[in-house]
Amino acid sequence: MATLRLDIVTAEGTAFSEDVDVVVAPGTNGELGILPHHASLMTMLQPGEIMVRKDGEEIYLVVSGGFLEVRPDRVIVLADTAERAEEIDLARAEAARRRAEERLKHPIAGTDIPRAEAALRRSLVRLKAAERLRKKPRI
Numbered sequence: 001m002a003t004l005r006l007d008i009v010t011a012e013g014t015a016f017s018e019d020v021d022v023v024v025a026p027g028t029n030g031e032l033g034i035l036p037h038h039a040s041l042m043t044m045l046q047p048g049e050i051m052v053r054k055d056g057e058e059i060y061l062v063v064s065g066g067f068l069e070v071r072p073d074r075v076i077v078l079a080d081t082a083e084r085a086e087e088i089d090l091a092r093a094e095a096a097r098r099r100a101e102e103r104l105k106h107p108i109a110g111t112d113i114p115r116a117e118a119a120l121r122r123s124l125v126r127l128k129a130a131e132r133l134r135k136k137p138r139i
């Protein structure tokens with residue numbers, strides 16, 4: 001079966017680089033499903049999960065935004081941050097959520113509201129991904 005190469009790169013390095021069967025990504029205009037031989041395109045990403053199917057298995061990565069390019073049989077993601085769902089530190093994400101919520105609930109002079117909102121969104125996608133993984137029955 002045809003595959004496509006997925007590379008997810010952040011400022012910290014390569015988060016993922018494998019041949020996969022399907023990529024589903026959170027484009028700013030909606031969820032984007034990419035199979036081999038997909039037409040070339042470019043899109044911005046919103047904070048959310050990238051789902052990758054490889055050999056019948058699903059892999060989830062959280063990205064906090066970025067840019068995605070589809071080339072013939074190749075997908076390149078330049079992400080602000082990217083973590084595999086199983087790498088997410090739940091306590092850290094919960095602390096980030098509480099901090100952002102507190103800033104938004106009780107803003108003081110100098111509180112950067114869009115920054116707090118972005119931090120809240122990042123924490124929520126990390127919590128969702130980590131919690132889903134925790135609930136998944138292990139075989």
Ligand code: ATP
Nearest residue numbers: 064081082083087088089090092093096119122126
């Ligand atoms: P925090 O306030 O906890 O740092 P943040 O949303 O400000 O959260 P980011 O700036 O989005 O953090 O990410 C900084 C780095 O830390 C990135 O490499 C990201 O992958 C990693 N990271 C952030 N939160 C988590 C988490 N809960 N679990 C694992 N890695 C994380």
